[in-house]
Amino acid sequence: xxxxxxxxxxxxxxxxxxxxxxxxxxxxxxxxxxxxxxxxxxxxxxxxxxxxxxxxxxxxxxxxxxxxxxxxxxxxxxxxxxxxxxxxxxxxxxxxxxxxxxxxxxxxxxxxxxxxxxxxxxxxxxxxxxxxxxxxxxxxxxxxxxxxxxxxxxxxxxxxxxxxxxxxxxxxxxxxx
Amino acid sequence: xxxxxxxxxxxxxxxxxxxxxxxxxxxxxxxxxxxxxxxxxxxxxxxxxxxxxxxxxxxxxxxxxxxxxxxxxxxxxxxxxxxxxxxxxxxxxxxxxxxxxxxxxxxxxxxxxxxxxxxxxxxxxxxxxxxxxxxxxxxxxxxxxxxxxxxxxxxxxxxxxxxxxxxxxxxxxxxxxxxxxxxxxxxxxxxxxxxxxxxxxxxxxxxxxxxxxxxxxxxxxxxxxxxxxxxxxxxxxxxxxxxxxxxxxxxxxxxxxxxxxxxxxxxxxxxxxxxxxxxxxxxxxxxxxxxxxxxxxxxxxxxxxxxxxxxxxxxxxxxxxxxxxxxxxxxxxxxxxxx
Numbered sequence: 001x002x003x004x005x006x007x008x009x010x011x012x013x014x015x016x017x018x019x020x021x022x023x024x025x026x027x028x029x030x031x032x033x034x035x036x037x038x039x040x041x042x043x044x045x046x047x048x049x050x051x052x053x054x055x056x057x058x059x060x061x062x063x064x065x066x067x068x069x070x071x072x073x074x075x076x077x078x079x080x081x082x083x084x085x086x087x088x089x090x091x092x093x094x095x096x097x098x099x100x101x102x103x104x105x106x107x108x109x110x111x112x113x114x115x116x117x118x119x120x121x122x123x124x125x126x127x128x129x130x131x132x133x134x135x136x137x138x139x140x141x142x143x144x145x146x147x148x149x150x151x152x153x154x155x156x157x158x159x160x161x162x163x164x165x166x167x168x169x170x171x172x173x174x175x176x177x
Numbered sequence: 178x179x180x181x182x183x184x185x186x187x188x189x190x191x192x193x194x195x196x197x198x199x200x201x202x203x204x205x206x207x208x209x210x211x212x213x214x215x216x217x218x219x220x221x222x223x224x225x226x227x228x229x230x231x232x233x234x235x236x237x238x239x240x241x242x243x244x245x246x247x248x249x250x251x252x253x254x255x256x257x258x259x260x261x262x263x264x265x266x267x268x269x270x271x272x273x274x275x276x277x278x279x280x281x282x283x284x285x286x287x288x289x290x291x292x293x294x295x296x297x298x299x300x301x302x303x304x305x306x307x308x309x310x311x312x313x314x315x316x317x318x319x320x321x322x323x324x325x326x327x328x329x330x331x332x333x334x335x336x337x338x339x340x341x342x343x344x345x346x347x348x349x350x351x352x353x354x355x356x357x358x359x360x361x362x363x364x365x366x367x368x369x370x371x372x373x374x375x376x377x378x379x380x381x382x383x384x385x386x387x388x389x390x391x392x393x394x395x396x397x398x399x400x401x402x403x404x405x406x407x408x409x410x411x412x413x414x415x416x417x418x419x420x421x422x423x424x425x426x427x428x429x430x431x432x433x434x435x436x437x438x439x440x441x442x443x444x445x446x447x448x449x450x451x452x453x454x455x456x457x458x459x460x461x462x463x464x465x466x467x468x469x470x471x472x473x474x475x476x477x478x479x480x481x482x483x484x485x486x487x488x489x490x491x492x493x494x495x496x497x498x499x500x501x502x503x504x505x506x507x508x509x510x511x512x513x514x515x516x
Binding site: 067076079146 | 212
């Protein structure tokens, strides 16, 4: 791996990037990366670990497209630095399910027509898995409230709610990683 | 984002030392506000001291019967903690009214206090902002100011502190424990955040390099009669236009003790001792609540687009006090916006 994330500062020339070795445990596998300290976890996943299932939407913690699980808890990967997550257990959409072995939430999203363009879907599904891990949401109102950190600009909310509700009702999902 | 170095501190002492060993340092807890500001080049620290290895995540009862919240415990772990839910449900409800589940899983208790008092001009490098660049002017005065302050503002700055958690902490009279090179000290919550005055670049009274290590809640939690009422443009994941933390201690229908704090209206969580005095010893009736509401917004000044907040605050205070008196809010943590 080489290179660094590109800071957005306008008109500012940067000193050589002080990339350093960082080991991230992603979906049960150690990834040995060379990262500058300002590399977000999101950029580390997509640009360095090659896991592009996690999406970059707003890059400011407002849309939820970048949601991943860290030690089983859902977070916005755009608002944490990769170096701060060394030692943590990171789960992305690739770790939840694969082609031919879909996670129940993935199957439910298909069954309930819970996406259109699909860009927010990995974040929605990781967030829903986090919601299930938390165990606080049972009713439709509670699911709506605790899924409010994930925006869907296609407006597939009715399908998303139904998909998440179906899996919540089964109450038997274990985090696969 | 500008380049920076980063170390992950293993102890509070190491964190404080590391901070003062660099120019332009910043502590980073959950990072949810700091990294956002850094991406916009509003904050430009050249060294970050990472706090997520510090042993400050515990939540435990104090010798005085209160509760000590570790500074790096997350907002989510705090809100869902059994002792917080049972003894300080006002705090739990306020935390859960803020941000999103993902952000609450990242944001720390200390970081919630340290998030910047801000408005959209603070984020916009193309516009003057006294908070971002002292002396450059305030673009919100005479600009778009629907979300801005109606109380305690100055000619320098009319931004609001967006925290929900801090409104409850103000009402509960929390104490902030901080550590610096000079040792540890305690700051009363009402003294922690500042009004803008002529130094809007300063949000709080911390000295350079001081680190929040804990928040201490006094024993009295007002767990029977409380309400956190948050009014906003959508029912979830939005800052408050006006929020009210109301807490009552009742003796029959007489108010023995009362706390009232407002969010979304000032540079810091807003408490009005005069309003609380008008509640104490009085019957818990709408007439009493109206007098307190009037006192709370005394001296309020609108900026044009936010004039509506003055009447909204009056009505929200009356409603929150009614909800607190009815005592029916303890069972549903999700029900923070209506009826």
